[in-house]
Amino acid sequence: MSDFNPTILAFCCNWCSYAGADLAGVSRLQMPPNVHVVRVMCSASVKGEYILKAISQGVDGVLVLGCHIGDCHYMTGNHRTAKRIPVVQKLLKDVGFDERRVRLDWVSAAEGEKFQRVITEFVEEIKGLGPNPVREVMS
Amino acid sequence: MSDLGKKLASIAFDELGADYLLAMREEHGNVAPVMLARGQDPGEIRLDVPYQLVNILSNIYPWLKDGKVAVVTRRCDEKALEEFFKRELFDPRRILKIGLACSKEQVAKCRCSDPVPAKTHIGEPQKAMEKDELSEKLMAMPPEERLRFWAYQFKKCNKCFACTLTCPVCFCDECILEEKTFVPEPGIPPGMSFHLIRAYHLADKCIECGECERSCPAEIPLLTLRKLLAKDVKEIFGFAPGDRKTVSPLLTVLEEGCNEC
Amino acid sequence: MARIGVFICHCGHNIASAVAVEEVVKFARTLPDVVYSDHNLYSCSEEGLGSIKKSIEENKLDRVVVAACTPRTHEPLFRRLCEQAGINKYLFEFVNIREHCSWIHAKEPNAATEKAKKLVAMGVSKAALLEPQVESESGVIPTAVVIGGGLAGLTAAASLVAQDIDTHLIEMEGKLGGQLNDISILAPNFEKSADLLNKLVSELKKSERGHIHLGAKLVDVKGFVGNFEITVEEEGVQNKIPAGAIILATGTQEHQPEGEYGFRKAPGVVTQLEFERALQRGEVPKRVVFIQCVGSRQPGREYCSRICCNTSLKNALRVVEAGGTAAIIHRDIMSYGAAWEELYRQASERGVAFFRYSLEDKPRISAENKHILVEVFDDNLGEGVTLHTDLVVLATPLVSRDDSGDVSRMLKVPRDKNGFYLEAHVKLRPIEFATDGVFICGSARWPSSAREVMCQALAAAAKAAIPIKRGKVVTEAITAWSDPDKCAGCGNCVIACPYEAIEIVDQDGRKIAKVNETQCKGCGNCVAACPNDAMQQRGFTTRQLSAMIDALVKRALEESS
Numbered sequence: 001m002s003d004f005n006p007t008i009l010a011f012c013c014n015w016c017s018y019a020g021a022d023l024a025g026v027s028r029l030q031m032p033p034n035v036h037v038v039r040v041m042c043s044a045s046v047k048g049e050y051i052l053k054a055i056s057q058g059v060d061g062v063l064v065l066g067c068h069i070g071d072c073h074y075m076t077g078n079h080r081t082a083k084r085i086p087v088v089q090k091l092l093k094d095v096g097f098d099e100r101r102v103r104l105d106w107v108s109a110a111e112g113e114k115f116q117r118v119i120t121e122f123v124e125e126i127k128g129l130g131p132n133p134v135r136e137v138m139s
Numbered sequence: 140m141s142d143l144g145k146k147l148a149s150i151a152f153d154e155l156g157a158d159y160l161l162a163m164r165e166e167h168g169n170v171a172p173v174m175l176a177r178g179q180d181p182g183e184i185r186l187d188v189p190y191q192l193v194n195i196l197s198n199i200y201p202w203l204k205d206g207k208v209a210v211v212t213r214r215c216d217e218k219a220l221e222e223f224f225k226r227e228l229f230d231p232r233r234i235l236k237i238g239l240a241c242s243k244e245q246v247a248k249c250r251c252s253d254p255v256p257a258k259t260h261i262g263e264p265q266k267a268m269e270k271d272e273l274s275e276k277l278m279a280m281p282p283e284e285r286l287r288f289w290a291y292q293f294k295k296c297n298k299c300f301a302c303t304l305t306c307p308v309c310f311c312d313e314c315i316l317e318e319k320t321f322v323p324e325p326g327i328p329p330g331m332s333f334h335l336i337r338a339y340h341l342a343d344k345c346i347e348c349g350e351c352e353r354s355c356p357a358e359i360p361l362l363t364l365r366k367l368l369a370k371d372v373k374e375i376f377g378f379a380p381g382d383r384k385t386v387s388p389l390l391t392v393l394e395e396g397c398n399e400c
Numbered sequence: 401m402a403r404i405g406v407f408i409c410h411c412g413h414n415i416a417s418a419v420a421v422e423e424v425v426k427f428a429r430t431l432p433d434v435v436y437s438d439h440n441l442y443s444c445s446e447e448g449l450g451s452i453k454k455s456i457e458e459n460k461l462d463r464v465v466v467a468a469c470t471p472r473t474h475e476p477l478f479r480r481l482c483e484q485a486g487i488n489k490y491l492f493e494f495v496n497i498r499e500h501c502s503w504i505h506a507k508e509p510n511a512a513t514e515k516a517k518k519l520v521a522m523g524v525s526k527a528a529l530l531e532p533q534v535e536s537e538s539g540v541i542p543t544a545v546v547i548g549g550g551l552a553g554l555t556a557a558a559s560l561v562a563q564d565i566d567t568h569l570i571e572m573e574g575k576l577g578g579q580l581n582d583i584s585i586l587a588p589n590f591e592k593s594a595d596l597l598n599k600l601v602s603e604l605k606k607s608e609r610g611h612i613h614l615g616a617k618l619v620d621v622k623g624f625v626g627n628f629e630i631t632v633e634e635e636g637v638q639n640k641i642p643a644g645a646i647i648l649a650t651g652t653q654e655h656q657p658e659g660e661y662g663f664r665k666a667p668g669v670v671t672q673l674e675f676e677r678a679l680q681r682g683e684v685p686k687r688v689v690f691i692q693c694v695g696s697r698q699p700g701r702e703y704c705s706r707i708c709c710n711t712s713l714k715n716a717l718r719v720v721e722a723g724g725t726a727a728i729i730h731r732d733i734m735s736y737g738a739a740w741e742e743l744y745r746q747a748s749e750r751g752v753a754f755f756r757y758s759l760e761d762k763p764r765i766s767a768e769n770k771h772i773l774v775e776v777f778d779d780n781l782g783e784g785v786t787l788h789t790d791l792v793v794l795a796t797p798l799v800s801r802d803d804s805g806d807v808s809r810m811l812k813v814p815r816d817k818n819g820f821y822l823e824a825h826v827k828l829r830p831i832e833f834a835t836d837g838v839f840i841c842g843s844a845r846w847p848s849s850a851r852e853v854m855c856q857a858l859a860a861a862a863k864a865a866i867p868i869k870r871g872k873v874v875t876e877a878i879t880a881w882s883d884p885d886k887c888a889g890c891g892n893c894v895i896a897c898p899y900e901a902i903e904i905v906d907q908d909g910r911k912i913a914k915v916n917e918t919q920c921k922g923c924g925n926c927v928a929a930c931p932n933d934a935m936q937q938r939g940f941t942t943r944q945l946s947a948m949i950d951a952l953v954k955r956a957l958e959e960s961s
Contacts (some may be wrong), residue, residue, distance in 0.1 A: 005960075007953070007956040009949065011242040018319055018470075018473060020698070021499065021500055022470045022472060022496075022499040022500075024499070025470075025498060025499025025504050026499060026503070028502060029507065030504055030505065030506060031504050031505075031507055032505075032915065033504075033511040033512055033515045034515075034725050036515065036518055036523070037496070037500050038945060039471065039939070039941055041301050041878060041922055041924050041940065042925060043925025044896075044922055044923065044924070044925045044928055045925060045927050045928050045937060045940065047928045047942065048313075048336070048339045049321045049332075049336050049339070049942070050321075050945060050946065050949060052321075052335040052336050052339060053321045053322075053332045053336070053949060054949050054953075055332075055335075056330045056331040056332035057323070057332070057950070057953045058952060058953060059949070059952065059956075069393065073923075074834075074898050074921060074923035074925065075834045075898045076393075076898050077898055077925050078898060079393045080389065080392075080925060080928065081393075082393055083375075083376070083389055083391075084928065086375055087339070087368070087371065087372060087375065087389065088339065088561050090334060090368065090372075090375070091339055091342070091368055091371070093282070094364065094368060094371070095331075095335065095366040096280075096282045096283065096284070096286025096287070096288070097282070098282060116504075133283065133286060134290075134331055137290035138290050138293070138294065138331060201909065226889070226890050226891050227891065227904075228889070228911070308886040310889075310890045310931070310932075311931060311932035312886070312888055313885075313886055313932070314932075315932055315933040316931070320933065320942055320946045321942075321946060323950060340931045387892070389897040389929070390892055390896045390929055
């Protein structure tokens with residue numbers, strides 16, 4: 001499994017997590033190169049459909065990162081993220097995926113180090129889980 | 140006029156004061172929905188056909204400019220109606236319910252946990268089923284095996300859309316699953332996202348009528364998939380669809396004092 | 401077919417040291433819709449910008465992708481460049497290969513290059529689906545409405561009229577001043593509140609810009625920044641006031657400590673405000689005991705009301721001044737800031753006695769002949785003390801007004817768990833509500849001293865003047881819209897929108913969602929809530945984001961095979 005190089009998608013909200021990722025960059029914090037960030041305005045604009053599609057298409061893991069609860073640029077936007085992602089995770093679990101392939105976390109604009117930690121841990125976790133089995137089972 | 144027809148007409152027009160009665164009727168060996176006005180012969184009314192009258196009602200509702208409609212409703216139909224009322228898609232004052240308690244066989248077919256209508260006009264209330272055996276069997280499996288099970292099922296799908304067309308709580312006119320935005324596979328079977336997204340969309344509104352499963356020509360156990368997610372949503376939010384007074388937890392803010400962060 | 405140009409920036413060594421820029425340029429040329437690709441040493445430099453502009457013109461590009469640093473700093477620059485080159489600025493897509501790639505994978509050049517290719521592929525796939533946008537602009541009614549005619553509202557209104565802005569001050573009582581009418585002297589500098597009140601009222605009255613509505617009840621608020629309509633009922637008649645901005649200055653009320661310390665049962669036990677009124681009438685008792693934190697900083701109401709300690713210090717000094725004695729029984733003296741700390745020092749020096757009690761052992765009150773006995777276990781002395789007094793003053797917190805819920809619903813502004821109004825962000829956007837064009841000042845926001853109230857009111861007036869003086873409101877074109885052909889009118893978006901910017905309307909007999917673009921902040925909550933993909937956000941459509949996923953998957957498969 002050592003040559004497994006996971007493909008990971010991350011949705012980052014513009015105001016906190018994308019800025020946190022920028023800070024990680026400015027601080028030259030090193031992390032594995034498997035995560036590809038899609039910028040959205042609010043984590044709550046991330047449709048469950050995107051995540052389900054990505055997993056169905058063989059993406060190995062999906063991260064959704066937003067502002068901490070209470071700090072959302074859109075007041076209560078991320079409340080809905082906090083409620084939506086667990087449902088997506090459970091659904092994936094119900095059909096036999098490992099729900100750890102989807103992770104929700106909060107990274108503020110000041111948390112470059114947390115961004116690095118979340119990315120590093122998530123990549124490790126996905127490496128531990130192995131490749132997304134969807135292509136094999138659906139073929 | 141059959142006894143059943145007479146009884147239904149009497150409940151609808153005399154007891155409930157309806158202007159119309161929506162029910163299923165057998166004619167020349169076929170069973171089809173029928174809309175009756177007061178005084179019309181109901182004919183051979185059938186109640187044993189598991190059919191979503193609410194779904195039929197939703198199709199004709201825009202053309203019914205006035206009047207009250209009595210409709211035969213099982214418990215699941217009542218809950219489907221609640222979802223319509225919640226979204227202000229039906230005027231609750233215009234829909235009258237003739238409660239039908241499902242038979243033991245129907246309850247068993249749906250593994251139904253909530254089979255008794257608010258008020259039973261017809262039928263004998265039966266005991267609820269405590270569990271769905273397939274759900275339990277699947278969740279006891281190792282995840283890889285469960286994934287193979289569902290992959291096998293989903294690969295049988297020929298994208299006929301019977302599940303969405305017969306679903307009473309699919310409110311959309313056009314279905315996004317027909318587009319390639321989220322289901323990019325051009326042919327059949329569709330990719331897994333087809334089934335996952337449909338399940339996700341129903342997470343906060345499926346009333347477990349089982350119509351998707353019954354109508355599926357590929358015999359995919361779709362009701363079990365619904366039941367699995369319904370259980371999760373109930374566990375996470377204490378929410379179950381089918382009550383117009385509640386709002387989907389997926390749309391609202393967190394409870395105060397929540398420590399998610 | 402789109403004609404996309406892709407420009408990869410070296411950023412000196414910042415990107416080029418980890419990412420093989422020229423290899424990414426070659427890769428970009430293989431992507432669908434890409435007709436041109438090049439690299440720049442510094443895309444943002446004058447030379448870089450000039451070269452991109454020239455390439456746009458020479459190659460008739462209709463969409464531009466720049467892979468460089470972060471859109472959070474440089475997007476406006478490249479958007480402007482696009483406009484100069486004749487392309488709508490919303491046909492620009494930024495790919496971050498510095499902060500999100502070269503800087504964080506500095507020691508893995510191969511992996512960084514591969515990742516940069518994927519990020520560019522994703523950006524290009526989104527760019528192909530970008531659409532030109534027009535920023536919406538709307539006018540602003542050059543009038544402000546201030547709700548509440550207490551110190552906060554008066555200060556804000558006086559400031560607005562001084563800025564030459566037509567201002568309507570809505571006061572529900574028959575006279576202006578609010579709680580200021582009950583307080584004769586203001587700490588810390590012992591000025592007469594009547595002087596302050598008269599000054600503000602006369603400023604307002606002498607200006608033809610000031611319009612005072614007394615005995616006026618707020619009935620309804622509609623609209624959005626620049627274009628509100630406030631319905632007010634006066635003498636049984638409802639009037640509609642159009643306004644561009646609203647300041648909420650409804651104030652607060654004193655907590656009535658029913659049943660505590662014999663309040664309303666025993667004579668000689670009053671609240672601070674009742675004591676203020678007595679002082680105003682010239683009734684100064686010989687001996688006064690103040691009990692602090694009555695009904696606050698305890699389970700059920702946990703906050704510190706902040707002003708009560710200072711008020712007790714002020715009034716204790718007034719008692720001492722008149723030749724009497726005063727004691728303050730407190731849990732902690734909160735006399736924050738230089739002037740208030742000075743007041744505390746003065747009180748101590750002039751013989752005001754301080755005793756400290758704990759929540760577990762509150763003072764007890766009993767009557768004996770003509771005095772009141774107050775027994776307290778003093779935490780500092782470690783022993784019980786009995787005080788004889790003529791009057792017990794209960795320093796109770798300011799609490800949110802009983803009608804704050806109604807006002808909150810009318811204005812669609814949030815309140816905290818104590819019923820006080822919540823500003824958009826305590827540090828980044830104080831005074832402002834998240835709803836544009838609505839501002840908050842005074843104790844409706846949090847218990848505040850007169851001086852703090854005035855500072856906030858001036859800030860709110862300054863903020864409210866911004867849209868009015870600008871005369872227009874421009875909205876970035878990242879707002880949501882609903883496709884009427886797809887919308888089923890289920891109303892999910894209406895519930896999910898944090899700004900109440902969406903309503904269900906009847907269109908040719910069908911119920912569909914409609915977004916008010918001036919109210920929309922572009923968060924996309926509605927997009928995620930829409931089951932049917934009818935709701936879309938400009939610049940972040942579901943097709944655009946889905947295309948990015950497709951591009952990532954495609955490139956990952958190419959890479960692994």
